[in-house]
Amino acid sequence: MSSGSAWHDAGALDTAAGAAGRGAESADAAGRLAPDTVEALAAAGFTSAFAPAGQGGAGATFEAVTRAVAAIGEGCTSAAWLASLWAYNGRFSAFLPEEGREEVWAKGPGTRLVSSMVAAGVEAEEVDGGWSLSGRWLYVSGVEFADWALLSSAPPREGDRSIRVFAVPRDSFTHEESWSTLGMRATGSHTLLVERAFVPRYRSFVWDDMRRGSLPAPAGSPAHAAPLFAVNGLTFAAPVLGAARAALRLVEQHLGKQPSGARAAARETARIAYTRAACEIDAAALLLARVAATADGGGLAEDGAAVRNHRDATLAVELLVGAVDRLFHVTGTRGQATSHPMQRIWRDVHAAGSHAALQFEPAALAYTQRLIAA
Incomplete structure (x- = not known):
């Protein structure tokens, strides 16, 4: 894939848009996207669009991602929602320390990140080398297909330096099927559960840094540094x-x-x-x-x-x-x-x-x- 406004492969994007459109009605009825739609979205490069450059990021622009997501949305809004979140969650990962970025993206640019800042009953206890994390996070779109999750320690508040975001791998969380809504039925925005997972210090960052676009040097690009x-x-x-x-x-x-x-x-x-x-x-x-x-x-x-x-x-x-x-x-x-x-x-x-x-x-x-x- 080339970078910038031509970040995506046009053929792969057309394939993903076609799969999303064909599966939209059944996805809405079933309350989940079909596996072939999910795979087509990944093949179209949404996971790597804003990934850090050192971890295989495609160097996409906001204009290109907006245009590509809208193209998917013409076929299925839920599929476009997942594609967009994959891209922007990749952007969030740039705020992790270098060791954390490398671990999250170890399997390559196809890594699927989900996130939730809607924390409910979270306990983040400091232990030697990091935190012991437990809790529930609401509305985690795409959790069924996730490799990693970025989860806040509490609902974010502007300027609060105590609120952290933790990167948690697939084998450390489960999900509870709680998403049943009038619209956007196929986003799979279920509740994510963590029970006493160890999160090392290098897999966490301060939420307010992400709010302000304050990156850890020398991570990221201007796209990552946007507030x-x-x-x-x-x-x-x-x-x-x-x-x-x-x-x-x-x-x-x-x-x-x-x-x-x-x-x-x-x-x-x-x-x-x-x-x-x-x-x-x-x-x-x-x-x-x-x-x-x-x-x-x-x-x-x-x-x-x-x-x-x-x-x-x-x-x-x-x-x-x-x-x-x-x-x-x-x-x-x-x-x-x-x-x-x-x-x-x-x-x-x-x-x-x-x-x-x-x-x-x-x-x-x-x-x-x-x-x-x-």
Whole structure:
């Protein structure tokens, strides 16, 4: 694979997108992605996109990963979610000390990392050489397919230097099937369990360093050094962008059929709704493109750029959710049928859009904080 904007192999990405699309309906029904979809995502290079360079990282850009994840999302939002998290969890691993990075990536760039900062009842007792870790972590997407997990010692709080992230191998954790939701059903975001696992010091880092993008020298690249909330919105917004584009295509097909009866009378209204949704989706894509370009081009050093990125990503998702609502309404009763993909997309987009990282209100408060402090 080449680096930068051409990080991925186009053929492998097309194969992964095709597998995701073909398996989307059955994945939604079963509540898990099919193994062939998971393998295709790995073959497309999502695991190595942001892996540290010394551990086989592909040197991807935020723009390239966003575009590739959205392409998967046009077929299956849950598959795109997993692909995106694999990429961004690889980025998180750059904050480990060198020995820890080498151990986590020992099997190569195909290593599958999951993460959770939603800690529940965690005990991290300091022992000789590290910690004894026990606890539960919620919403660990892709845990069934994981090689390693990055787990916080407590729910993160800005500026709190006591909260650590631990790298735990597959043989030290299990999972409990707890994910049963209206949308994003196939992400497999189950509860991860650890019981008295030893974590050496070199397999841990301070969460606040990741928040600020403060890397251990000489690890990582500018992509790794980006502050968490300056780029974290891309992780979860890119699958939604792909899903919204899929919904737009469904309505294009819907409008291409000659209407009759009440549908004929509402045809102009439907065309207007479709056009507005298309504009909203394009506008969201442009916002996300600016978020990625700012991070890729070194623009995060500019005053206010990081909080603007966070603002833009959350607003983009609001636009996408609204667009899918319009499109869902256009398809009417047909789109609500359990056999119709529109209702799955509608459920997925609303579920994904509720993620904590995509809420506009905290982003807006952070964006305006400079005005209050001035």
